[in-house]
Amino acid sequence: MQQNLSENTVNNGVIAAVRGSIVDILFSAQVPAIHNIIYAQNRSVTLEVVSQLSHQKVRTIALSPTQGLARGMVAEDSGGPLKVPVGPATLSRMFNVFGHVIDGKEFTTDMPSRSIHQSPPALMRISSQLQVFETGIKIVDVLCPLERGGKAGLFGGAGVGKTVLLTEMIHNMVSHQQGVSIFCGIGERCREGEELYREMKQAGVLDNMVMLFGQMNEPPGSRFRVGHAALTMAEYFRDDEKKDVLLLIDNIFRFIQAGSEVSGLMGQIPSRMGYQPTLGTELSSLEERIANTENGAITSIQAVYVPADDFTDPAAVHTFSHLSATLVLSRKRASEGFYPSIDPLQSNSKLASSSVIGDRHYSVAQQVRQILAQYNELKDIIAMLGLEQLSKKDRDIVMRARRLERFFTQPFFTTEQFTGMQGKFVTLEQTLDGCERILSGEYDDYPESALYMIGEISEAVNTQPKKPSQSSDEVNHEH
DSSP states (O other), X not given: OOOOOOTTSOOXXXXXXXXXXXXXXXXXSOOOOTTEEEEETTTTEEEEEEEEOSSSEEEEEESSOOTTOOTTOEEEEEEEEOEEEOSGGGTXXXXXXXXXXXXXXXXXOOSOEEESOOOOOXXXXXXXXXXXXXXXXXXXXXXXXXXXXXXXXXXXXXXXXXXXXXXXXXHHHHHHHOOEEEEEEESXXXXXXXXXXXXXXXXXXXXXXXXXXXXXXXXXXXXXXXXHHHHHHHHHHHHTSOOOEEEEEEOHHHHHHHHHHHHHHHTOOOOGGGOOTXXXXXXXXXXXXXXXXXXXXXXXXXXXXXXXXXXXXXXXXXXXXXXXXXXXXOXXXXXXXXXXXXXXXXXXXXXXXXXXXXXXXXXXXXXXXXXXXXXXXXXHHHHHHOGGGSOHHHHHHHHHHHHHHHHTOOOOGGGHHHXXXXXXXXXXXXHHHHXXXXXXXXXXXXXXXXXXXXXXXXXXXXXXXXXXXXXXXXXXHHO
């Protein structure tokens, strides 16, 4: 029964049961392989085989809505897995999980396509050399450097600047690294996708970008597979065109959530806290494909929603194990006007060791963290007793910490039209130089405002320094 059918023969089956997004189908001739795509209802419904129940029966998950399906309907085996188009023609376009364009413009279909189910690169092909991925964003490059070919998690709620930070990274990647950016929206709002497309167009970075969306209104199967579709496109640019790829995923938690829905529909017994028993392998099969090879690198930045701010949640724990850098966005910092609103004390990176980033960078980062942590501890004393009650040494710490906080703000290219300030790309060397000079006290006589929203430190020199007494009064006045 398992003999291969000739290519001309159509392998048809009959729908035996429909339970929401789960459809069971009987095949008399040949049972389709796992991951095969099956079409029903004049190809308007797409199903993917997830398990073979017997020598004739398969269970499928719907990648599109199943309205109108009924028992006894004919289903047609496509003979292969889901494929998406790859190549330069995909740039500046917007796709769904099936590789169909959704931006309303004409699209040529005679281009190569690949299966979304690919194996991670072999261990022999993975480059073990740790390299820093320079973003041009001061606070990221100094305190939590990203790894080229690594994965960074962006933890934050609504309205703290996640999307602005992502768009800025795309802009810098395209303009300074001649790479390709791929944005994958998993289970987020349709409005956000439309806004992002418009912002990218205005920022002028759409030409080197591909967007894929599986939004929250789509079936769980579609949201579960859109991440694999995005990775297939990214792998083409890395392996065939030997380019560096920046892959942005918003939101990786929704991928885990979609897998949990699929698992529940399949009738699998859930593990801890209601998650699917296969959570670890499902996340790994996606994350392990994001790697740095001898051809190029896929560097990934992933937004991560943490349920109820509980970092012990299985979804957060499994995601953490794959990340090389963690950027925590703070609502408090955003409310104080510090953009990007990255919390310098909660964010960290595995690369932040002297053997990787060098002694000078490591030393500066440690000093910055130390001085900001001391300032944090002194805040309560300043609030109760005022700045005068502090020793001269503590007053210097406060002054320098506040200047560092302002120096870590930065005008973005993608927000020029809102702020009226020209965007700044600051190299790591310029940022380290600025931090060293603030830490040494060179800028103690300058007003704090001189360091706010500037690029490199020399831009503050354009402001006339004040007398030392005035700058300390200014600190006291603000508290």
